[in-house]
Amino acid sequence: MCLVKENPYYGNKQFKQRQKTPQKNHSVTSYPPLSLDLPKPLFSPAKQPILSPLTVSSRSPSGRKSLSRQGISMPKVKTNRVKYPEGWELIEPTLRELQAKMREAENDPHDGKRKCEALWPIFKIAHQKSRYIYDLYYRRKEISKELYEFCLDQGYADKNLIAKWKKPGYERLCCLRCIQPRDHNFATTCVCRVPKHLREEKVIECVHCGCRGCASGD
Ligand SMILES: [Zn+2]
Ligand SMILES: [Zn+2]
Incomplete structure (x- = not known):
């Protein structure tokens, strides 16, 4: 079984508590930032809550290469030529944070873990990103089709995984x-x-x- 003392996927108590807390105090714009809202998590939450906006770590900016080697798509580099659809600013903080977590997971030395376990956080975060976009568009209906498609095109969510989620079962x-x-x-x-x-x-x-x-x- 698992050799890691602190099993990162065990239990979701923390998650439930977080869900109950009402979202308040977003006084900057009339819209609150669109939060992650997973109805039934497959994985327990990361140690830091996804919602906290100030925890993005900028360390280890590399990682694009090895992720694509593992078949996980990474968002394209932001350039001035990209036109960001309306509403982007509401989802950008969460997406940036998930990307930062992805980079951290990727650069984690994963000492003492089994080889297969080293990839688990990467799959988990890839799932979270796709689910975030999917929920915002299909379930919560809080982003436009344009923004949804933009996110898919830019690699913020996995089209193929989302295509599966639409199928029964x-x-x-x-x-x-x-x-x-x-x-x-x-x-x-x-x-x-x-x-x-x-x-x-x-x-x-x-x-x-x-x-x-x-x-x-x-
Ligand atoms: Zn599964
Ligand atoms: Zn799986």
């Missing part, structure tokens, strides 16, 4: 790897895709991304 899918038959014994999918009531082991962490179960009914 895949609404909570953790990552694309967990449904690749070639990545699994006997050409099946990952253990995290098996509904909880059909699993012998009730508490699991899948080897690919650390998912603790993402079947739709779980």
